[in-house]
Structures are given as C-alpha cells and as structure tokens.
Amino acid sequence: MAFLQTVDLEQRAGAAVLLNKVNLSVERGEIFTVIGPTGAGKTTLLRLINLLDRPSAGDIYFDGEKITGSSGNVVQVRRRMAMVFQKPAVFNSTVYENVAYPLKVRGYHEKTDRTRVYGLLDTIGLGGYAKRKAKTLSGGEAQRVALARAVVSKPDLLLLDEPTANLDPGTVKMIERLVMDFNRERGLTVIMSTHDMQQAQRVAGRVGVLMNGRLVQVGRPGDVFFSPGNARIAGFVGMRNLLKGHIVHSKSGIVVVDVDGRDIEAVSDLPAGTAVEIFIRPEDVVLSKLASDSSARNDLRCIIRSLSSNGPLCTVIVDCGFPLEVLITGKSAVELELSQGQEIYTSFKASAVRVLPSMQG
Amino acid sequence: MQEIWRALVQAVNLIVSLDTEVVQISLRSLYISAASIIIAALFCVPIGSLIHFHDFRGKRVVINVIQTFYSLPTVVVGLLVFLFISRSGPLGGLELLFTPAAIIIGQVILIMPMLTGMTIGALSGVDKTIRDTALSSGAGTAQAIRAILFEARFAVVGVLILGFGRAISEVGAALMLGGNIRGYTRVLTTAISLETQRGDLVLSLALGIILIGIAMVVSVIMNILLQRY
Numbered sequence: 299m300a301f302l303q304t305v306d307l308e309q310r311a312g313a314a315v316l317l318n319k320v321n322l323s324v325e326r327g328e329i330f331t332v333i334g335p336t337g338a339g340k341t342t343l344l345r346l347i348n349l350l351d352r353p354s355a356g357d358i359y360f361d362g363e364k365i366t367g368s369s370g371n372v373v374q375v376r377r378r379m380a381m382v383f384q385k386p387a388v389f390n391s392t393v394y395e396n397v398a399y400p401l402k403v404r405g406y407h408e409k410t411d412r413t414r415v416y417g418l419l420d421t422i423g424l425g426g427y428a429k430r431k432a433k434t435l436s437g438g439e440a441q442r443v444a445l446a447r448a449v450v451s452k453p454d455l456l457l458l459d460e461p462t463a464n465l466d467p468g469t470v471k472m473i474e475r476l477v478m479d480f481n482r483e484r485g486l487t488v489i490m491s492t493h494d495m496q497q498a499q500r501v502a503g504r505v506g507v508l509m510n511g512r513l514v515q516v517g518r519p520g521d522v523f524f525s526p527g528n529a530r531i532a533g534f535v536g537m538r539n540l541l542k543g544h545i546v547h548s549k550s551g552i553v554v555v556d557v558d559g560r561d562i563e564a565v566s567d568l569p570a571g572t573a574v575e576i577f578i579r580p581e582d583v584v585l586s587k588l589a590s591d592s593s594a595r596n597d598l599r600c601i602i603r604s605l606s607s608n609g610p611l612c613t614v615i616v617d618c619g620f621p622l623e624v625l626i627t628g629k630s631a632v633e634l635e636l637s638q639g640q641e642i643y644t645s646f647k648a649s650a651v652r653v654l655p656s657m658q659g
Numbered sequence: 660m661q662e663i664w665r666a667l668v669q670a671v672n673l674i675v676s677l678d679t680e681v682v683q684i685s686l687r688s689l690y691i692s693a694a695s696i697i698i699a700a701l702f703c704v705p706i707g708s709l710i711h712f713h714d715f716r717g718k719r720v721v722i723n724v725i726q727t728f729y730s731l732p733t734v735v736v737g738l739l740v741f742l743f744i745s746r747s748g749p750l751g752g753l754e755l756l757f758t759p760a761a762i763i764i765g766q767v768i769l770i771m772p773m774l775t776g777m778t779i780g781a782l783s784g785v786d787k788t789i790r791d792t793a794l795s796s797g798a799g800t801a802q803a804i805r806a807i808l809f810e811a812r813f814a815v816v817g818v819l820i821l822g823f824g825r826a827i828s829e830v831g832a833a834l835m836l837g838g839n840i841r842g843y844t845r846v847l848t849t850a851i852s853l854e855t856q857r858g859d860l861v862l863s864l865a866l867g868i869i870l871i872g873i874a875m876v877v878s879v880i881m882n883i884l885l886q887r888y
Contacts, residue, residue: 345791348795350791350794350795373797373798373799376794376795376797377797379795380795380796380797381791381795383788383791383792385788387786387788387789387791387792389789389792389793389806389809389810390809390810391809399793399796399798399806400796400797403793403796403797403798403799403802404797444792447792447796448796451796451797457795
C-alpha cells in the first residue's frame with residue numbers, strides 16, 4: 299500500500315458531487331501534484347486528506363493505517379501532516395508566534411523551539427521579521443510564513459493547496475524552490491494542487507489530473523502534457539488545435555478523419571465511424587508556398603487569417619475549412635513573406651495528429 | 660444650561676476633594692458592575708463559543724431569540740429577580756433582596772443575552788481560514804477555539820466594555836433589587852435618581868459626569884491592555 303492512498307473517495311454537497319470515486323496513491327518522499335481547473339475538487343481532496351472534512355464515502359489510508367472513520371485519533375493523525383491554504387492565513391500575532399504555533403499546540407520545549415523557528419525564518423528569507431505583526435506582511439511574505447509554519451513540526455506529509463495562486467513570480471519561484479528543498483533534504487512527501495500545468499512540470503515527480511471530481515489521468519508531467527488522456531485534459535494542459543471529427547476509414551493503424559469535410563490522416567487503431575477529437579501541436583505544422591507531394595503527410599491548402607509575433611516565434615492562424623494554429627519561427631515568417639489573406643499550404647505528419655475518442659458530456 | 664456648567668465644576672470638586680460618600684458610591688458602582696460583567700462573561704463567552712462552533716437544528720432561531728433579549732427592560736429583570744428572591748419567593752430563604760448580590764444577579768441576567776449574542780457575532784467575524792489553519796497546525800478542538808477567541812480578542816473585549824456600560828448605567832434592577840440603601844446598595848445611578856427627585860439637579864449631573872468618567876477610564880484601560888497583545 300502506498301504511503302497515502304484514497305479508496306473510492308467521494309464527497310457530496312447536497313446534490314453536487316465534488317469528488318467522484320477518487321483513487322489516489324502517493325508514495326513516500328515524492329512530490330505529487332494534483333492539477334485541474336478551478337472547481338475540479340482539488341481543495342476538497344486535500345481537505346479530506348487533512349481530515350478537515352469528512353468524506354461522504356470511501357476511505358483514506360495514511361502510512362498503512364485507515365484514518366477515515368476513526369474519530370479518536372484525528373488530532374494525532376493531523377499532527378503528522380501540515381497544510382498550506384490557497385489564501386495566505388496568518389494569526390493576528392507576531393511572525394515568530396505564527397511559525398511557532400504548531401510547536402506550541404504540541405507542547406514542545408520552548409528552548410529547542412526558538413532555534414528551529416529562527417532557523418526557518420532565515421530559510422524563508424524573513425530572518426529579521428520575527429517580531430513583526432504577521433498581519434502587516436504582504437501576501438507573498440504571509441504565504442512564506444504559512445509554509446514555514448507548516449514544516450516547523452517536521453510533518454511526514456505536506457499538503458499545499460494552490461499555494462502560489464495570485465502571488466508574484468518571484469515569490470512563486472521561491473516557494474517552489476523551498477518545497478523542493480524540503481522534499482529533498484527531509485524526504486518530505488508533498489501533495490500540491492495547482493491549476494498551472496507549467497508549475498506541475500517544474501516541481502512534480504508525478505501529476506494527477508482532476509476534472510469534475512474525477513481523477514482522470516496520473517503520470518509523469520511529460521506524459522500528461524504530451525499524451526493527455528482525453529480531449530478535456532488536452533484542452534486543459536494547453537493543447538491547441540482541438541478538432542472534432544469522425545473516422546471515415548481505418549486500416550493497419552492509419553485512419554482518415556473527416557474534420558468539417560477535410561480528410562486528415564492520423565495514426566490510430568480506432569475503427570471507422572468513431573466520433574473523435576484530434577489535436578495537432580502548433581509547432582508540428584509546417585507552412586510552405588507549394589504543395590508537397592510526400593504521401594505520409596497531410597497537405598491542406600489554407601488561407602492565412604492572422605499573424606501575431608511573440609518574440610522569436612510567430613503564431614499564424616490559418617483557415618483550412620477549420621481554424622488551425624501554427625507556430626513558426628519569426629525568421630521563416632519573414633522568409634515566406636506571410637501576409638493576411640494569403641494562400642498557403644500547411645503540412646503535418648500523420649503521426650503528429652493525436653486521436654482520442656470523443657467524450658460524451 | 661447654567662446647571663450643566665455648575666455640575667461640571669461640582670463634579671470636579673467632588674472628585675478632587677475625594678468626597679467620602681461620592682467615592683464610596685462610585686467604588687460600589689464599579690465593583691458591582693465589574694462583578695456582573697466578570698460573572699456574565701464566565702458564562703456567556705463559553706456559551707457563545709459553544710453555539711458558534713456547533714451546527715445544530717434551529718441555531719438561527721436560538722440566535723434570533725438571544726438577540727431579541729438584548730432589549731430586555733431593566734425593570735422587567737428587576738421584577739423577575741424580585742419575585743424569586745423576595746421573602747415569599749422560591750429563593751427567599753437566602754435573604755438576598757436589597758443586597759449588592761441581588762443587584763449583581765439582576766445585572767448578570769440583564770447583560771447575558773447581549774454578551775452571548777455578541778460573542779457569537781465576534782467569533783463569526785473571524786475568518787474561517789483561522790480555524791482551518793489552527794486545526795491543520797495540529798490544534799485540538801479546545802486549542803482551536805482558543806486560537807479563534809484570540810483572533811477575536813478586540814471584538815470580544817469590545818463586547819465586554821459594552822456589557823459593562825449597560826450594567827453600570829442601568830437603574831431599574833439596581834433600584835428594585837438593591838433598594839438604594841445609603842452606604843450599602845446605593846450606586847451612582849440610584850443616587851442620581853434620588854437626588855433628581857430631591858431636586859438637587861447639580862449633584863445629579865455631577866454624579867452622571869463621574870459615571871461617564873468611570874466608563875471612559877475602564878474603556879481606555881482595556882484598550883491599552885489590548886494593545887500589548
């Protein structure tokens with residue numbers, strides 16, 4: 299059994315299902331990121347793990363023990379975890395008292411406390427702030443205090459609920475680095491939620507995608523990002539060129555998908571007649587003035603609808619009967635003398651097209 | 660208007676000269692109301708916390724009823740307590756009527772609804788994240804409640820000052836239960852009432868000024884203490 303495991307975890311609020319049979323397993327010492335759009339159930343999941351709320355159904359196992367349903371040792375279990383909330387929360391006392399609070403409730407010795415608290419304040423870059431009123435801190439500073447407060451008691455499991463939402467980029471970097479340091483130096487197991495796919499890629503060992511209360515995909519960040527399990531995940535992780543169609547022909551791993559009357563070749567084993575969604579990464583599409591005659595490629599004649607340059611790259615939106623986003627270098631944009639309304643050929647390999655069966659609902 | 664000016668002068672005189680009777684009456688007022696507020700707070704802050712931290716059926720109704728009793732008339736409280744502690748009442752054997760204790764009982768009952776209701780209000784004003792933060796920091800239920808009360812300390816002390824103000828300024832219960840016995844149960848408000856009836860408006864006003872002065876000093880001291888934390 300994993301270090302932390304949820305079994306068919308469910309949470310309902312009235313008729314609404316916030317979490318739907320979530321089976322999550324997190325190994326000791328890893329950084330696991332739960333990503334998903336707002337309202338997917340990330341906060342609900344973390345609160346259940348921290349025993350702040352009771353689940354409607356299902357169980358949670360922590361370090362081999364079932365922690366749901368046993369009312370007696372809730373505080374003891376919670377004392378092996380710590381949680382940082384999305385909205386930085388500080389007690390209306392000094393920074394020192396805030397960070398020392400978990401030690402105080404555990405009845406630790408005053409003297410060892412002091413060294414540890416001051417050490418942590420140095421670590422989070424707030425060394426001179428011990429006597430400051432915590433309420434006077436900025437959002438980013440308050441969140442750093444919250445992080446220090448979370449790790450001061452040396453928990454086994456750190457839960458972070460979108461800890462960097464609405465913070466400035468500098469603080470985001472710092473908090474990410476601190477979390478990774480704590481994880482590496484102390485073997486701290488971390489479960490962090492975020493709606494930022496890039497953040498998940500920066501810090502996480504593994505990623506779980508939570509959508510509409512369901513854990514829909516678990517894998518390494520690269521897997522989720524490059525091979526999203528379904529169209530909704532693809533859209534969420536920033537996949538462009540999501541197109542609806544249906545397979546008109548399927549033979550030996552190559553299918554032909556009809557998208558708005560244009561045929562697109564793709565690699566897939568799905569049978570003819572399947573309604574699918576396909577997506578094509580913008581950087582996999584090549585633009586040229588002339589039609590190429592390579593048979594393994596899709597070649598489509600299109601009209602350029604818009605051009606927008608962002609630094610060294612240029613995003614071109616073309617109309618092939620359906621809109622297609624293409625990412626090329628600024629240099630090739632100049633060489634091709636692209637202009638709006640111009641006719642152009644787009645080509646992309648059949649293997650660059652990812653095909654997923656359509657999701658119902 | 661002449662009276663107000665003379666009252667001010669006399670109030671200053673009474674204070675500066677430390678007029679024995681005025682000092683005694685003032686101290687008695689202070690002691691009775693302080694006792695009332697402390698006893699009421701010992702009941703009301705925990706009761707208010709209990710109501711705030713527990714979700715139960717009819718919670719809203721309970722709070723509404725409590726709020727209705729904010730406007731409990733002092734004479735009604737006086738009358739009810741009178742019925743209980745008068746010689747023929749169920750607690751008549753304790754011989755409490757016309758003692759300072761009787762006034763304290765009346766004032767405690769008078770300010771309890773306000774203290775309870777406003778404690779609930781003060782706790783509701785504390786952000787929910789404080790509770791979560793305390794619990795997830797490893798606090799037990801009692802420790803979490805302490806943390807939330809600590810967060811609400813400014814509001815709670817405000818409630819206590821308000822309750823003290825209501826106790827020291829009420830006259831109905833003090834008169835009906837204390838009996839305005841000179842040197843024993845005479846407090847500032849009953850003295851003012853008596854002097855007004857006697858026609859000594861200036862002394863009445865002077866006592867009124869002293870009463871407000873006491874309320875002000877108490878409020879200032881409480882706020883200074885609060886600033887330290």
